[in-house]
Amino acid sequence: MSPSERPLDRRSPLVLDTHDLGRRAGAMKEIVTDVPAPDGMGSDVIGVPPASPIALELRLESVVEGVLVSGTATVTVAGECGRCLEPIEQELVIDVQELYLYPGMEPDDTDASRMEGEALDLEPLIRDEVVLELPFMPLCQEDCAGLCPTCGANLNADPEHTHGDVIDPRWGDLAGWQSAQDN
Template identity: 45%
Template sequence: MHVDVKELKGHPGAQRTLSRTVDAPSGLGTVLVGIAEHSDLDLDLRVESVHEGVLLTGTASAEVTGQCGRCLDPLGYPLTVDVMQLYTWTPEGHQADGDDEETREVTAELTLELEPVLRDLLVSALPFQPVCRADCPGLCSQCGFRMEEDPGHHHEQLDPRWAALASLADTLNHDDEDDDASS
């Protein structure tokens, strides 16, 4: 995703708007939630020439899809992020090193590379732990039962420190039953 800014070079104050829908690139997401590759990514941007370079402002919108981190139900919602990025003019004879992620540069072809900026903004706006709703009870950690279907669902929890004694008690009870059966 590139934006041509040739007509803006050397004209501080000149600007143009850009409204378009593009295909979302791959990798915009995490394991559970993200923006599907080739889905619509709506851009409503303003490109303005400033003394230092080109200021890109506006919004980017897409539909987020994924799974709830608690119950694994599918989820989806719209996401809009604000875009504000300054691209600096590359000095003549200077090669962009690309190491500084805070500073973006206008390419030698006088274009703006949008994908890294949009990737940073969209992925960082995604929830770390996506949930279908705030009070989602999730799944039982032992058997995978949907806790929403029976909120009282539980398993008998035996303290692991007593497990050896419980095993010994079972053995002794079994031996007593065998003695009673033989008499």
């Protein structure tokens, strides 16, 4: 095989080998496994941590034009809340439904996924779906109260928090007096 025929990185855990599936239409294979996530799935604020597990539950089915892949890929998405900066971690289930055309199949759709030899690469598919699903502004909760613009306190933890009045200097004096009494 020349490299040009096999440009896929076969060591990538998201490249599946369909050799044992065969090309007889109707042949089927189930894949249930965890694979490590590649780098760069997501944005600076939220994404799939590299090497975190992607749980694949897939069915590969041989059809006339290629291999139909269906099922789910479950990833963990981690990042920080865009308002309060607290860490966020959530599970994202991606529905996978994709036909990978055999090499040499003429596609009507030039964007169609294609097999390379007997291998197919799930990475572009999963990456696109993850990016689509990721919120532009991730929030720890829908109504996150964010941070106090004055002191940076987390307003979710302290909803009554206010700087309505500048602290009266007399209270400061009283506090000093109190601690003097305590001593």
